[in-house]
Amino acid sequence: MPAHSNLYPTKDLQARDAAHHIHPFTDTGALSREGSRIITHAEGVWLTDSDGNRYLDGMAGLWCSQVGHGRKEIVEAVHAQMSELDYYNTFFKTTHPPAIELAEKLAELTPPQFNRVFFVGSGSEANDTVFRMVRTYWDLMGEGERKVIIGRWNGYHGSTLAGTSLGGMKAMHSQGDLPVPGVHHIAQPYWFGEGGDMSPDEFGLWAARELERAIEEIGPEKVGAFIAEPVQGAGGVIIPPDTYWPEISRIVKKYNILLVADEVICGFGRLGTWFGSEYYGIEPDLMPIAKGLSSGYLPIGGVMVSDRVANAFIERGGEFFHGYTYSGHPACCAAAIANLEIMQREKLVERVASDIGPYLQAKWKALAEHPLVGEARMVGLVGALELVPAKGDRRKAFAPVGEVGTLCRDISFNNGLVMRAVRDSMIISPPLVLSHDEADILVERTQKTLDDTYQALK
Numbered sequence: 001m002p003a004h005s006n007l008y009p010t011k012d013l014q015a016r017d018a019a020h021h022i023h024p025f026t027d028t029g030a031l032s033r034e035g036s037r038i039i040t041h042a043e044g045v046w047l048t049d050s051d052g053n054r055y056l057d058g059m060a061g062l063w064c065s066q067v068g069h070g071r072k073e074i075v076e077a078v079h080a081q082m083s084e085l086d087y088y089n090t091f092f093k094t095t096h097p098p099a100i101e102l103a104e105k106l107a108e109l110t111p112p113q114f115n116r117v118f119f120v121g122s123g124s125e126a127n128d129t130v131f132r133m134v135r136t137y138w139d140l141m142g143e144g145e146r147k148v149i150i151g152r153w154n155g156y157h158g159s160t161l162a163g164t165s166l167g168g169m170k171a172m173h174s175q176g177d178l179p180v181p182g183v184h185h186i187a188q189p190y191w192f193g194e195g196g197d198m199s200p201d202e203f204g205l206w207a208a209r210e211l212e213r214a215i216e217e218i219g220p221e222k223v224g225a226f227i228a229e230p231v232q233g234a235g236g237v238i239i240p241p242d243t244y245w246p247e248i249s250r251i252v253k254k255y256n257i258l259l260v261a262d263e264v265i266c267g268f269g270r271l272g273t274w275f276g277s278e279y280y281g282i283e284p285d286l287m288p289i290a291k292g293l294s295s296g297y298l299p300i301g302g303v304m305v306s307d308r309v310a311n312a313f314i315e316r317g318g319e320f321f322h323g324y325t326y327s328g329h330p331a332c333c334a335a336a337i338a339n340l341e342i343m344q345r346e347k348l349v350e351r352v353a354s355d356i357g358p359y360l361q362a363k364w365k366a367l368a369e370h371p372l373v374g375e376a377r378m379v380g381l382v383g384a385l386e387l388v389p390a391k392g393d394r395r396k397a398f399a400p401v402g403e404v405g406t407l408c409r410d411i412s413f414n415n416g417l418v419m420r421a422v423r424d425s426m427i428i429s430p431p432l433v434l435s436h437d438e439a440d441i442l443v444e445r446t447q448k449t450l451d452d453t454y455q456a457l458k
């Protein structure tokens with residue numbers, strides 16, 4: 001019997017799950033009534049559930065499986081590392097070979113201002129580290145009043161207290177009285193949803209200048225950093241207008257504030273460049289990374305620290321009282337090294353830029369013709385479809401927001417494709433190893449899902 005065969009009836013597994021497991025981002029009551037979806041096996045871009053159904057993993061797990069599932073090379077690298085040194089920490093001036101090798105590799109792969117990494121276990125921990133590092137940096141620079149970090153409404157930076165606070169998800173803020181003090185949010189560059197009568201370029205400038213307005217209002221001497229994802233992922237794959245990032249770069253330079261590019265989704269080839277910052281020509285001072293760093297094989301993240309920030313710590317800092325038991329875990333570093341080696345050997349980033357990226361984009365953008373679709377957008381291998389009630393008035397939203405998206409997502413599952421719904425936008429972010437045939441299947445299943453949803457709404 002293959003290792004992935006399911007030994008238990010799905011209903012039994014669901015009952016045991018509901019009895020003992022509180023899931024992230026899940027309505028626990030609904031889960032107890034409806035049961036969970038149980039994934040038992042994955043290979044390449046394909047998932048299998050406990051009933052043997054197969055799905056195309058259009059979300060690369062949670063935007064993380066760059067090299068696809070089931071790569072033996074990574075499994076073997078982890079096995080070898082665990083046999084040699086299962087665990088040791090990186091606190092108190094200690095380290096081990098995999099942490100050294102991965103740090104060096106990251107310094108090579110990231111833009112030139114980055115020569116150092118602070119290891120963490122996840123994207124959320126990376127942003128908690130950012131929060132403390134920004135404030136510590138300004139303390140060291142003798143400008144400790146620069147406490148405020150500006151983020152964006154509908155940005156996502158994780159689920160811990162700092163991550164939730166820096167993010168701009170109002171539903172998350174409403175649980176736990178967040179954000180913490182010292183965080184301010186500005187408008188997002190979401191032209192389709194919020195651009196009104198402005199052209200995308202006008203709106204991009206307007207949204208960027210919200211940063212300048214906020215800095216002036218708060219007081220430039222009090223602002224420490226601006227944090228943003230190059231392309232917002234969890235907010236709905238919001239691809240900013242071309243005018244946005246150049247204007248943001250001008251503003252952060254003018255006020256000398258730190259720029260934090262959250263690369264947890266955009267990093268490691270998602271946009272067809274190693275990092276989203278390179279795609280947009282921006283020069284961040286700090287860069288949180290996770291997800292694609294190990295393709296999700298084991299949990300690992302980091303904060304890339306530019307020379308500007310690192311030098312302050314080296315020249316003026318004492319101990320940085322911050323770190324995690326699993327910062328630079330040897331097995332996780334080994335998984336990340338093997339993953340990056342596969343990405344380099346198989347030229348996955350180049351593939352997204354000049355092969356599978358343009359191939360899927362052309363087919364995806366053609367879905368804009370569907371009567372349910374107001375906009376089809378994609379950059380690299382991450383895209384969204386905006387579902388709308390009336391093609392003639394294509395930027396009008398459904399009311400209430402979100403129901404049609406959820407319906408469409410469920411239909412998509414039944415059609416063998418994992419897409420995610422954010423409001424009424426349908427999101428995909430497939431593994432970077434997606435073949436042309438698999439891209440065709442992805443688009444056929446999306447087309448069928450749109451047709452079925454359209455019929456269901458009649």
Ligand code: PLP
Binds near residue numbers: 122124127156229
């Ligand atoms: N930052 C961004 C841009 C993300 O998309 C995410 C997760 O989706 C995070 C941070 C948080 O990462 P994690 O879930 O690994 O804590």
